[in-house]
Amino acid sequence: MITLGFNYSQMHDSSACIARDGELLFAVAEERISRMKQDARFPKHAIAACLEFAGVRPDELDFICSGWPMPGKTFATDMKCILRGQYPATYLNVLNSARLFASMAHQNGGFRRFTDIYGPTRAKTRFVDHHLAHAISAYSYSGFDDAAVVVMDGRGAWEASSIWHGRDGRLDHVLTIPWPNSLGLFYAQFTQYLGFVPNSDEWKVMGLAPYGKPGINLGEFISANHESYVVNAPLLFERKNGVSAIAKRLGPERTPESEIDDSFKDVAFAVQDACEAAMMALVKMALQKTNSRNVCMAGGVALNSKANGKIQASGMVDKIFVQPAAADDGVALGAALAPYLDNGGRLPMKPMRNAYLGPEYSNEEIEKALRTYKLRACKLDNVAVTTAEFLANGKIIGWFQGRMEFGPRALGHRSILADPRDPEMNAKVNNAVKFREWWRPFAPSMLKEAAPEYLESAFDSPYMILTSPVRQEKRAVIPSVTHVDGSARPQTVEKEIEPLYWNLINEFGKRTGVPVVMNTSFNLRGEPIVNTPTDAVRTFFSSGMDALVIGSYLVEK
Numbered sequence: 001m002i003t004l005g006f007n008y009s010q011m012h013d014s015s016a017c018i019a020r021d022g023e024l025l026f027a028v029a030e031e032r033i034s035r036m037k038q039d040a041r042f043p044k045h046a047i048a049a050c051l052e053f054a055g056v057r058p059d060e061l062d063f064i065c066s067g068w069p070m071p072g073k074t075f076a077t078d079m080k081c082i083l084r085g086q087y088p089a090t091y092l093n094v095l096n097s098a099r100l101f102a103s104m105a106h107q108n109g110g111f112r113r114f115t116d117i118y119g120p121t122r123a124k125t126r127f128v129d130h131h132l133a134h135a136i137s138a139y140s141y142s143g144f145d146d147a148a149v150v151v152m153d154g155r156g157a158w159e160a161s162s163i164w165h166g167r168d169g170r171l172d173h174v175l176t177i178p179w180p181n182s183l184g185l186f187y188a189q190f191t192q193y194l195g196f197v198p199n200s201d202e203w204k205v206m207g208l209a210p211y212g213k214p215g216i217n218l219g220e221f222i223s224a225n226h227e228s229y230v231v232n233a234p235l236l237f238e239r240k241n242g243v244s245a246i247a248k249r250l251g252p253e254r255t256p257e258s259e260i261d262d263s264f265k266d267v268a269f270a271v272q273d274a275c276e277a278a279m280m281a282l283v284k285m286a287l288q289k290t291n292s293r294n295v296c297m298a299g300g301v302a303l304n305s306k307a308n309g310k311i312q313a314s315g316m317v318d319k320i321f322v323q324p325a326a327a328d329d330g331v332a333l334g335a336a337l338a339p340y341l342d343n344g345g346r347l348p349m350k351p352m353r354n355a356y357l358g359p360e361y362s363n364e365e366i367e368k369a370l371r372t373y374k375l376r377a378c379k380l381d382n383v384a385v386t387t388a389e390f391l392a393n394g395k396i397i398g399w400f401q402g403r404m405e406f407g408p409r410a411l412g413h414r415s416i417l418a419d420p421r422d423p424e425m426n427a428k429v430n431n432a433v434k435f436r437e438w439w440r441p442f443a444p445s446m447l448k449e450a451a452p453e454y455l456e457s458a459f460d461s462p463y464m465i466l467t468s469p470v471r472q473e474k475r476a477v478i479p480s481v482t483h484v485d486g487s488a489r490p491q492t493v494e495k496e497i498e499p500l501y502w503n504l505i506n507e508f509g510k511r512t513g514v515p516v517v518m519n520t521s522f523n524l525r526g527e528p529i530v531n532t533p534t535d536a537v538r539t540f541f542s543s544g545m546d547a548l549v550i551g552s553y554l555v556e557k
């Protein structure tokens with residue numbers, strides 16, 4: 001059976017994936033191909049890439065599945081919430097909601113677009129409830145037989161958070177907390193208050209939080225007790241005479257790009273703290289209700305690596321799996337497997353071994369791109385050794401190898417790498433390459449074998465989705481990847497899974513005694529991560545990187 005899953009809501013993160021007999025073959029977000037960040041348009045390029053990779057004609061697909069229910073459900077929820085006073089009855093809200101509904105209905109949720117582009121297909125089409133798609137994406141790829149499954153995001157059509165019980169390849173619904181009682185909404189509203197882009201820049205708030213201090217009480221906006229949380233959505237939405245309820249209580253909103261004074265740092269601290277408490281409560285409730293010791297998580301809120309690290313270290317759970325594409329791009333993965341649940345069926349339960357699910361480019365294709373730009377490049381005998389030498393000499397390297405990652409993190413296939421021992425490296429990479437905010441931490445990639453030596457927890461963290469305190473004595477050894485609160489968001493690299501990247505880090509370790517590199521995504525600020533060799537070359541020459549190691553080739557400036 002060949003199934004295609006896609007995410008298309010016109011809100012953000014369109015994507016597609018393809019699976020054969022339950023084996024995930026390929027997945028890519030539309031933004032990586034279209035080069036428009038968080039592209040919300042119909043994922044036509046992503047679908048074409050899936051079909052091409054699998055060598056499948058559109059008429060050979062058995063199922064095409066959307067990670068959203070039939071158009072109309074979101075609109076109905078909005079209207080119901082307006083009538084109940086949970087969502088402001090403004091002209092703009094009604095108009096936007098109606099416009100989205102009309103557009104999605106006209107496209108039949110995207111299926112009409114598919115046939116317009118690819119012609120008629122014998123494939124069955126399927127709308128999959130949004131949180132079910134997230135839940136499948138977390139459970140089916142976890143490899144756990146029995147697990148509590150927790151989905152937390154901004155919103156589905158009607159869902160905000162949901163709990164499921166995964167057992168023997170089946171997924172039983174336990175409960176749903178309806179929108180707008182939403183952790184994603186809570187975080188997004190404060191992200192906006194802090195002068196960042198909601199539903200996009202939540203990372204920045206999480207990175208800023210450790211610079212703040214406790215003291216601000218957000219109890220009016222969110223509360224959590226031992227078994228759940230409550231978000232006061234009407235108050236979060238409230239705006240009188242142009243002043244939001246948040247600004248009324250905490251002072252004027254921060255102007256984007258302006259200085260960040262201490263009061264905003266303290267708000268970031270309080271927001272992160274409240275979110276962690278709520279996530280902890282939800283996971284605790286899920287474990288109790290399912291009587292399980294394992295947890296699988298997905299939904300955009302599950303990208304909160306700080307909270308995830310605390311959940312893992314809490315002693316509440318034996319095993320944790322956070323699906324690396326936890327945001328909406330990842331619902332494609334769940335949607336594609338939904339047909340397996342039909343007629344009492346079971347999910348394929350094939351654990352995700354890595355997130356390298358995207359396109360790959362051969363040395364010939366790389367050569368072609370280098371020739372087009374008339375670049376002088378040399379072919380390396382040992383890519384890992386040369387790159388390790390460059391890194392040990394303080395160079396900033398663009399590293400482009402193998403299949404592109406699926407999900408927001410670069411995991412050593414489309415990465416910018418540097419020496420984590422240099423306390424100035426954070427600033428150097430920020431100024432020369434990323435042009436991003438000074439307070440956002442960079443993350444380390446380390447040999448899995450070295451993780452216990454450097455970290456207090458999260459020894460198995462292949463997807464950079466959990467944070468861990470760095471051991472006290474190692475903080476000064478890898479200062480540029482240790483955050484101000486002493487934590488790091490590590491990627492632990494396993495030799496069997498990623499031999500080339502493992503070798504590189506190992507070679508760096510042989511030269512420096514530190515088997516850890518600084519790894520940040522290969523992109524410029526505000527742009528998607530590079531996909532093709534051409535993207536890589538352009539980004540390399542638009543930044544202060546010293547060298548580009550692309551396939552077997554080295555390009556220097």
Ligand SMILES: [Fe+2]
Nearest residue numbers: 153155299328
């Ligand atoms: Fe979602």
